[in-house]
Every structure is written in structure tokens, then in C-alpha cells.
Amino acid sequence: MLDASADVEPLWEIHTPAGDADEDLSAILPPVARRLIGAVRGGTAGGLFPPVVTAGPEGTVRIDRLLGGAADARMLAHALTDQRFTPLLTMLERLDAWCVRATRRYSTVVAGGVLDVTNADLFGPMVSEAFVACATGRPHYARDRVAEWTERCQAFLTLFLDRLQRDMRTCWPGEPAFQGPVTGLWTHGEETHNGRQRVLRLDCAGGGRVAYKPRPASGELLFTAQGGAGSPASVFGLLNDAPAASGEVRLPVLSCWPGAGPGYLWQEWIEPPAQWGPIRASGEWRLTGTRLSPREAARFWHRTGSLAAATFAFGITDMIGGNVVTGTRPGEHEPLLYPIDLEIYFCRVSRLYDTGLLHDRTAEVDQHHVGLESSPRWCSAEGPAVCWHAETTGALRLYRRRKPCTREETRTVVADTGGRAGYGPYLPAMLRGMFDAWTLMCRQRPAIRRFLSTAASGHxxxxxxxxxxxxxxxxxxxxxxxxxxxxxxxxxxxxxxxxxxxxxxxxxxxxxxxxxxxxxxxxxxxxxxxxxxxxxxxxxxxxxxxxxxxxxxxGWPPLPELLDGANLELAGLGVALRDAVEHVFDDVTEHVVTDESLGVRLHLQSPAEGQVGFDWPEVGRRVTYIWTREKVRLRIDAVDAPEVPAEPAPAGEVRRRLLRLDRLDGAIRMPWADGGMVDDSAERRLRTLTDTGIAWLSRVVTEHGWPGHTMVGAAAAAAASRLVQHARGHLDFRRRCLELMRQAAAGGDLPWREVAYLTDELRRADGLPQVYGTKFEPVAGRLEPYPIEEPDDVDRRRAAMGMESLADYTDRIRRRFPLTAKEAS
Known part of the structure; x- marks a missing residue:
């Protein structure tokens, strides 16, 4: 059952009318509306309206279905007789008339049946937005806005079709896959620019797909365009064609070409790779993504490292999930990571996090759907803003979505056949790819500068x-x-x-x-x-x-110094290497690695302390980057010089001891809890272990501050939080820890939920109701939250701490810790 309590009040509601009311609407609804209702009944036009959602895993909402079938058609037909939908009916009539004219006018480039107002792939975002505006808005404003959107929709599509008709005759590529006519059109629904214009996908009769991008920002043409014989067409093409410096480099290029007029471009659509399958499963849920063999994964992450270094070098940003995808092009067998929305570049990028490829916990927006996701989460960064919820009465209620949508596939999470996601297990390959690309860019700096000086005009x-x-x-x-x-x-x-x-x-x-x-x-x-x-x-x-x-x-981009390649010096890669390590520190299985095949020597001590050395036999040198949180150093030795051991780091020892304490605690606590918490000997061992750990942690906190993510990594930071929670005495120290944890969470160095857990633990110790509902006790045969202060407001407080609703959390706790018969009694 979907928990609607986390949403605002319903925006609107529709019911099933008595009898077969839709059979008598021919004299009420205009012909185009009757045709639309028929398409909904037949299950082909549900995408013209918001989807019906239900509860998904981990606090998400899943798209259950689109409107379709006789019952939905009856409800929709009945709803459209309401005068509030007059602007929508007018929109449908005008778009239908436009489709008739456009079908005749553009018959040479668009196949019949594509330009049809019931084509949800093409008109879904426009019609759905107008439907919601009519259902929820004031009639006067809805009338004016929907009329304006209709005009802008026609203007946008007419401009697109004029360009398509002209460009297919003049500048269209000759590959058979891209030959027309267009047999399908799909409209991107997330955002509009410059007069309600959107990205379109074209399905060509030749089997290929093309993206139409109605905007002048043209980073795809400058960086990723694939050229033919002769001079390179893009920066990445130039680098791919250049002789290797310290190792092979392969950067992604694709077919993209400018239109015959200014202000737009065409781009090849990147399809999912053949290595496509489930990367996560839980009950009925399945998440599908790219799944590679270990050998394929090592090559993929080496090449992805090269892309990461290039984005850092050229100040390319906004490489968040959705703007980069894993896929393959025709004729290729192993996937690459492709930037498909490259609009923002030559920006000030002081950290690799600034590119959008990595998750920065301290950023203004906690956007974990980055270009290089390391966790196969169920949540999606996208989805419809307004959805239907099906009520038990059969009615459909329209809500503004507050929870993330469940995703069933991902183009940014890459896993291997052993179930390991992200580049953490392949960190040496990732770092080597970064180094190989960086040395190549440094060596090709004059060529890059010459290319940009001649190619930049008009971009x-x-x-x-x-x-x-x-x-x-x-x-x-x-x-x-x-x-x-x-x-x-x-x-x-x-x-x-x-x-x-x-x-x-x-x-x-x-x-x-x-x-x-x-x-x-x-x-x-x-x-x-x-x-x-x-x-x-x-x-x-x-x-x-x-x-x-x-x-x-x-300053605003483009920054002249980046156009000049000012940061392409050997030392300039150090910060990016440190950030790449920090991003996956807890996913790395071995923190001291020597990989002779890659020529990489890696020694990590904490998320922000470590070193990596790269053998460069071509020049007889080993280049080593050594970093702390405050600085990065570069050391160059002979390639056969003895390895210099890493200097010990206090944070590394703190991390190791926290994880060891946590393992020992779990080895005792879990059997004790599963046994009903009646083993007095296990309880005494737990108390001794916790007291010893608290005495040590108090010295750590005094010397180094709270051990958060940046000091010890996420896993060890969570272990420190659990240690403080498990302590039953030491109240003064635990209250001090709570304040330090608040400061850490405010700086993005700790999840706020850890603060909530300890807050509730200390409230219970003081005999007060808990605040966030994180602690439970058996009551009448099942686990129930301990008393909560102002319980009606608990979900708001939990949401502010980044936590799921109390109902969802309670359900998860009960499934995770089922009561034994003795406990239930």
C-alpha cells in the first residue's frame, strides 16, 4: 500500500461514473477527444497522462501502469466533460489540425502515422502538462497558459521539421542506418528551453536513432565528434589518433553533426550494450544495467579513467547521471562511457567532484546520481512530477510526487559478473587510465591549442x-x-x-x-x-x-587559460587522483596493491591520505603522486628505483581499529540478539568491548576530532556512530559526541540519520520520548517504536534528516528483526 502521508493533499481526483457513461459522450466531447479516449481504452495512449504509481523498494514509488483499459477510459471521458478541461480539448483540436497539415507537408521525411495527436511518445509531455494545469490550476490562468503552450509546441515542432527536411537533403550523414524517413519520434519530458523546446529522438527507417538538440551549446561537436580521414573533427578524436605517451588511450567519439543553420545539432543515439543484465535483485524487484566480465571491466574502467582525466583537464561539468551513459556503437563489442549532453565546459574545475562524475557529500545538493555511480540504488534522479495514486474505492487521485521514482534500469552503474559495482574493485585500472590520458594531453598540448584556436569560432x-x-x-x-x-x-x-x-x-x-x-x-x-x-x-x-x-x-566560462591548456602539466593530475580514490575508498578491497601488469603501485591509508606510483618505461621514470587532505606532492624516480614506503597516517590506524571493533561487536551482538538477548556472558563481553572502545575513542576525538567520512571513510565513520550508540553509560562523552556529529553532518561529513539515532538513544537514557522513532520494543507480539514526542510531526522531522517515513521504517525493522515466540509473548 502506498503511504500517501508523505505527500501533500491530493491535487485532484477522478471517479468511475455510474454505468457506461463514456458510451454517451459522442455529443459532448469533440471528435479528437473521442479518438483519444478510444486510444486509452486500447492501451496505446496512456503516456499522454500522468502514470499510476505504487510503493517501491527503499522508500521509492514505482510506476505501476499507464492509463489504459475500459475503466480508465470511462473515468477519463467523464473527467474531460468538466469545463476546467476546455483548454485541453482546444489544445487537442489545434494539435490534431496541425498534425494533418504537417503530415502532408513533411511526408518525404516523416512516415505516416507518426504525426498523430494520440502518439504518446511525441505529444505525451505536452498533453500531460496541460492536463495537470487544467486539473489543478485556476481556470483563467490555465486557459491562457495552455493556449500559449499549444502555440509554442507547434512552433517548436514546425521548426524541427523544417530543419529535418532541409538537412536530410544537405548535411545528413550517408550511413545507411541514418537514412529516412523518420519512423518514430520521442520527446524528452524532463525540461524545456528557449520557448518550450525539447530534445527529440528520431527513429530512422535505416535502423539508426538520432537525437535532435535545439540549443546552441555545442560541446559534443567540439569534443566528441567522430571524424573521417584527414584532420581530426574533435579534441577526443585528436587524442585518439595521437601516438600513446605512457599507455593506450581510448576516448569516446560518436557521430554528431551541426545543422545547416545555426543553433542546433544532430547526434547519434547511444544504445545500451550487449552486456546488459540484472545487477541487483530483491524480491520482486530487478535492476538492470551493464554487467561485464572482469577482463572487460578492467578495460572499461581504464578507458573511463581517461575520460575522467579529460573532463578535469578541459573543465567539463554537469556530467551527472543521464548526461553520460554506458553503451556501444554499431560494430563495437565492448562498451564505453559516453558524454551525451556536453553543454558546459572550460569552467573552473578545482576538484574532480566539480565535473559531476563523482558524488560530493558536501555539495549544495546531495546528488548521488553522478556519472560514475558506485551503488546500484533503487531510486532514480528523474521521473514525473505529478502521479496518480489508485485508491481502494477505484478512484484515481492526483498527487505531486515527493519520493524518488524506482528505476528498473541504469546506464550509469556498471557491475562485473561477480556482483561488484563501480570502479572501486578496479581502482588501479581507473587511475592508470587517468594517468595515461593526462600524459598524452600534456604531450599534445600544442596540438590541442592549435585545434581549439581554429575550431572554437561559432561554438x-x-x-x-x-x-x-x-x-x-x-x-x-x-x-x-x-x-x-x-x-x-x-x-x-x-x-x-x-x-x-x-x-x-x-x-x-x-x-x-x-x-x-x-x-x-x-x-x-x-x-x-x-x-x-x-x-x-x-x-x-x-x-x-x-x-x-x-x-x-x-569568471564565466569559457576560461581563456583552459582554452590554452594551462593546467596540462604533470603535477596537475594529483588532485583528480585523490578525489577518484576518495569517492570509492570504502569499495576498495585492498588498500596496498602492486599491479605489475598495469605498472601501478597503490598505498591508501585513509580517504584523503595515500599515494600511487605509475611506471613509465618509455621515459625510464616512475611518477608518484602523494597526497593528504591539504596538499598533493609529486615525486619522479628512475623506473627501477626501490619503492619508497608510504609514511604512516594516524587516520589509517583510527580507521583500522574502528572497523576491527565493529567486526568484533557484530560477531558477538548478532548471535546474542538472535538468541533473544538472554545470554548474560555475551552481554558482559559486549559491555567490556564497548567500554574499551569508548575509552579509546575519547582519546581519538580529543586529538583528531570526530572520525567522519573524510577522515576514515563511510564504513569506519558508521562504525564510530554505532560504538557511541551501543554504550549504555558514558553519558557526558556521548552528549559531546552528539554535538560533534551534528557539526560533521552539517559539513556533509556524516549522514544526518546517524545524528537521529544517537539523539533518540540519549533521549531514552534521560527518560524522555524519542524524537525520530528509531528505537523499538516488543508490544503485544510485534515491535513498536518507543514513545515519540509529537508523533504527528515525526515524518517531517525524519524527512529533514534524510530518512524514510516511520511507516516504511517500521515495516523494514519488523522484517529484519522478526520476534521469536518467547519475545512475542
């Missing part, structure tokens, strides 16, 4: 003037009000200027660019709302200068 880079999530937080309430609410920032102290407000008012995510030649920050003028001919297509790419808000430190 643009996207400028994120504010984090995208702030724009989304302002857009959703405006959408749910039918466009009536002003776009107001959700955070205090944040404001939108006129250039941002102009775009937010038309429900666009604000979009700004800057030429690689420099100059002002620009916004893109959208195509006219009444738009039917190619003659005015140029209006879609006109730019207007924006009065820039205060520039970030270092």
Missing part, C-alpha cells in the same frame, strides 16, 4: 547562472497553478532577475550561453509562437545580451 558554452534545481523548485508550483503563481525562489536570499523571469514565466528552465570567443552572457530568443514557415527560422537563434549577475570566482 557556444552554456552558462549556469544558478543551479538548475532552483529553477525547477520555482517552476513546479507555477505549473500546478496553471501558470498563475509567480516564479518565486524556494530558498530565502535567492532572487531571479528579469532575464530569468522572462523564461520562467513561459515555463522554461532559464538558458544562457557564451561564445567561445568571449563576450557577454547571452540568452536565446525562442521561435515566434505563430510559426509555420522556414522563412523565419532564423528568429529562433537570435541572441540577446544579459546583464550578468556577479560573476563566480574565476
Amino acid at each position: 557556444y558554452v552554456r552558462v549556469l547562472r544558478q543551479p538548475t534545481f532552483r529553477y525547477f523548485d520555482a517552476l513546479v508550483p507555477r505549473w500546478l497553478s496553471g501558470g498563475g503563481a509567480a516564479p518565486v525562489p524556494a530558498e530565502p536570499g535567492v532572487h531571479f532577475d528579469r532575464a530569468e523571469l522572462d523564461q520562467l514565466r513561459r515555463m522554461d528552465v532559464p538558458y544562457f550561453v557564451r561564445s567561445l570567443d568571449g563576450g557577454p552572457v547571452l540568452r536565446i530568443e525562442p521561435p515566434p509562437r505563430s510559426f509555420e514557415t522556414a522563412a523565419v527560422a532564423a528568429a529562433a537563434v537570435e541572441t540577446a545580451a544579459v546583464a550578468a549577475r556577479p560573476e563566480p570566482e574565476g
Whole structure:
């Protein structure tokens, strides 16, 4: 049963009408609406409306189904007779008329049946947004906004089809896979730019797929375009063609080409690899992703390391999940990681975290769906903002989604056939790939500089003037009000200027660019709302200068020094290596490794302390990077010189002892708990072990502060939290630890849930109700939370600590710790 308590009040509700009401609607609904209802009944048009969701694993919501069948068709037909949906019916009629005209006009490039208003792949995002706006918004505003969206939808699609018709005759590639006509169109539903324009996917008659990107930022063309014989077409192509420096490098390139006019591009669609299968299973749930043999995984992570080094070198950012995917191109057998949305580059990137490839726990937004995910989580970073919940009465209630969606597949998590996810088990290969790419870029720096000096003209880079999530937080309430609410920032102290407000008012995510030649920050003028001919297509790419808000430190991209390759020096890789290690520190099985086949010598002591040496036989040297949290050093020795041992690090010893204490505790505690906690001898051993551990931890805290993630890694930091929780005395020290843990959590060095656990433990010790509901006792045959202060507000408090609802947590605890017959009695 879906726990709706975590959501706001229902936005709207539909019921099944009495009898077969939809049979009598022919005189009420217009013909296009009747056709739509018929398509829903037949199960082909459910994607035009929000999906029905149910409870998923680990606090997620799963898309259970799309609207379809006789019952849903009856409810929907009955709903559409409500006057509030008049703007939607008008939209359907206008889009239907446009489809009839466009089908005739573009018959040479688009197959019949594709341009149809019941085609959910094409019109789903537009119709669904209009449906929600009509259902939840004020009628006056919904009418005006839906009419505007209809015009912009027609303008966007007309501009796209004009470009397609022209480009297929002029600049389309000659590969058979990309030959037309287009047999399918799919619209990306997540965000719009520049007049409600979206990314489209084209299915070609030749079997290939192409992405259409209606924006001038063109990093794909500059970095990843595949060239033919002769001069390289992109930076990555140049590097792939260059002689190796310290080892083989393979960077991802793909077919992408500019349109015949400015302001857009076409790009090959990267398909999932053949190595595709389940990487996680739990009960009825299955998560599918890329699954490689150990040999394939080692090559994959070496090549991914090369990509990571290149993104760091060229200041490429926003490489979060969804913007990079694992896949293969036709004719290839082993997958690569492909950047498929490369808009932001030549930025200030001081850490590898800044690229978006790694999860930065201290970032403003806790975005763990990064480009290099190391955990096969059930949650997704995307999903519909509004969903239906099926009630026991048969009614459907519309809610704004508050929980993450369950994902059934992932293009960013890569596992091996042994079930190990991420690059942690292949860290030497990942680091070697970074080093090999870095030495190549350093050696090819003059060639890169020459290429960029001639290729940069006409290219643009996207400028994120504010984090995208702030724009989304302002857009959703405006959408749910039918466009009536002003776009107001959700955070205090944040404001939108006129250039941002102009775009937010038309429900666009604000979009700004800057030429690689420099100059002002620009916004893109959208195509006219009444738009039917190619003659005015140029209006879609006109730019207007924006009065820039205060520039970030270092300035807006592109940074001239990065265009010049200023950071391509051997020492410049050190910070990126340290960050790559820190990201997977707890996933690394061996912290001291010598891999002769790779020429890598790795010695890690804590997440931010260690060293890695790379043999470089071609120049007779071994290059070693040595780092702490504060600095990175470079040492160059003869390749056959004796290895210099790593200097001992206090954090390494703290980590080892915490993990050892935790293992000993678990070896005693779990059998004791499974046996009903009646073994007095085991209880005494646990108390002695805990008291000894607390005495040692108090000295650690005095000398080094709280052992959080950055000091000892996530696993050891969690062990420290458990040690403090398990102590039954030592109240003064535990209260001191609670304050230190709060400070650590505020700095992103500890999950807030650890603070919640200890808070409840100390409240119980003081004889007070718990705050977060983390502690349980057997009551009337089952586990129940100890008394909770202000229980009606507990889920809000838990959510603020990043925790699931109390109902979901209670269910999980009861399944994890079933009561024995003796305990239940």
C-alpha cells in the first residue's frame, strides 16, 4: 500500500461514473477527444497522462501502469466533460489540425502515422502538462497558459521539421542506418528551453536513432565528434589518433553533426550494450544495467579513467547521471562511457567532484546520481512530477510526487559478473587510465591549442547562472497553478532577475550561453509562437545580451587559460587522483596493491591520505603522486628505483581499529540478539568491548576530532556512530559526541540519520520520548517504536534528516528483526 502521508493533499481526483457513461459522450466531447479516449481504452495512449504509481523498494514509488483499459477510459471521458478541461480539448483540436497539415507537408521525411495527436511518445509531455494545469490550476490562468503552450509546441515542432527536411537533403550523414524517413519520434519530458523546446529522438527507417538538440551549446561537436580521414573533427578524436605517451588511450567519439543553420545539432543515439543484465535483485524487484566480465571491466574502467582525466583537464561539468551513459556503437563489442549532453565546459574545475562524475557529500545538493555511480540504488534522479495514486474505492487521485521514482534500469552503474559495482574493485585500472590520458594531453598540448584556436569560432558554452534545481523548485508550483503563481525562489536570499523571469514565466528552465570567443552572457530568443514557415527560422537563434549577475570566482566560462591548456602539466593530475580514490575508498578491497601488469603501485591509508606510483618505461621514470587532505606532492624516480614506503597516517590506524571493533561487536551482538538477548556472558563481553572502545575513542576525538567520512571513510565513520550508540553509560562523552556529529553532518561529513539515532538513544537514557522513532520494543507480539514526542510531526522531522517515513521504517525493522515466540509473548 502506498503511504500517501508523505505527500501533500491530493491535487485532484477522478471517479468511475455510474454505468457506461463514456458510451454517451459522442455529443459532448469533440471528435479528437473521442479518438483519444478510444486510444486509452486500447492501451496505446496512456503516456499522454500522468502514470499510476505504487510503493517501491527503499522508500521509492514505482510506476505501476499507464492509463489504459475500459475503466480508465470511462473515468477519463467523464473527467474531460468538466469545463476546467476546455483548454485541453482546444489544445487537442489545434494539435490534431496541425498534425494533418504537417503530415502532408513533411511526408518525404516523416512516415505516416507518426504525426498523430494520440502518439504518446511525441505529444505525451505536452498533453500531460496541460492536463495537470487544467486539473489543478485556476481556470483563467490555465486557459491562457495552455493556449500559449499549444502555440509554442507547434512552433517548436514546425521548426524541427523544417530543419529535418532541409538537412536530410544537405548535411545528413550517408550511413545507411541514418537514412529516412523518420519512423518514430520521442520527446524528452524532463525540461524545456528557449520557448518550450525539447530534445527529440528520431527513429530512422535505416535502423539508426538520432537525437535532435535545439540549443546552441555545442560541446559534443567540439569534443566528441567522430571524424573521417584527414584532420581530426574533435579534441577526443585528436587524442585518439595521437601516438600513446605512457599507455593506450581510448576516448569516446560518436557521430554528431551541426545543422545547416545555426543553433542546433544532430547526434547519434547511444544504445545500451550487449552486456546488459540484472545487477541487483530483491524480491520482486530487478535492476538492470551493464554487467561485464572482469577482463572487460578492467578495460572499461581504464578507458573511463581517461575520460575522467579529460573532463578535469578541459573543465567539463554537469556530467551527472543521464548526461553520460554506458553503451556501444554499431560494430563495437565492448562498451564505453559516453558524454551525451556536453553543454558546459572550460569552467573552473578545482576538484574532480566539480565535473559531476563523482558524488560530493558536501555539495549544495546531495546528488548521488553522478556519472560514475558506485551503488546500484533503487531510486532514480528523474521521473514525473505529478502521479496518480489508485485508491481502494477505484478512484484515481492526483498527487505531486515527493519520493524518488524506482528505476528498473541504469546506464550509469556498471557491475562485473561477480556482483561488484563501480570502479572501486578496479581502482588501479581507473587511475592508470587517468594517468595515461593526462600524459598524452600534456604531450599534445600544442596540438590541442592549435585545434581549439581554429575550431572554437561559432561554438557556444552554456552558462549556469544558478543551479538548475532552483529553477525547477520555482517552476513546479507555477505549473500546478496553471501558470498563475509567480516564479518565486524556494530558498530565502535567492532572487531571479528579469532575464530569468522572462523564461520562467513561459515555463522554461532559464538558458544562457557564451561564445567561445568571449563576450557577454547571452540568452536565446525562442521561435515566434505563430510559426509555420522556414522563412523565419532564423528568429529562433537570435541572441540577446544579459546583464550578468556577479560573476563566480574565476569568471564565466569559457576560461581563456583552459582554452590554452594551462593546467596540462604533470603535477596537475594529483588532485583528480585523490578525489577518484576518495569517492570509492570504502569499495576498495585492498588498500596496498602492486599491479605489475598495469605498472601501478597503490598505498591508501585513509580517504584523503595515500599515494600511487605509475611506471613509465618509455621515459625510464616512475611518477608518484602523494597526497593528504591539504596538499598533493609529486615525486619522479628512475623506473627501477626501490619503492619508497608510504609514511604512516594516524587516520589509517583510527580507521583500522574502528572497523576491527565493529567486526568484533557484530560477531558477538548478532548471535546474542538472535538468541533473544538472554545470554548474560555475551552481554558482559559486549559491555567490556564497548567500554574499551569508548575509552579509546575519547582519546581519538580529543586529538583528531570526530572520525567522519573524510577522515576514515563511510564504513569506519558508521562504525564510530554505532560504538557511541551501543554504550549504555558514558553519558557526558556521548552528549559531546552528539554535538560533534551534528557539526560533521552539517559539513556533509556524516549522514544526518546517524545524528537521529544517537539523539533518540540519549533521549531514552534521560527518560524522555524519542524524537525520530528509531528505537523499538516488543508490544503485544510485534515491535513498536518507543514513545515519540509529537508523533504527528515525526515524518517531517525524519524527512529533514534524510530518512524514510516511520511507516516504511517500521515495516523494514519488523522484517529484519522478526520476534521469536518467547519475545512475542
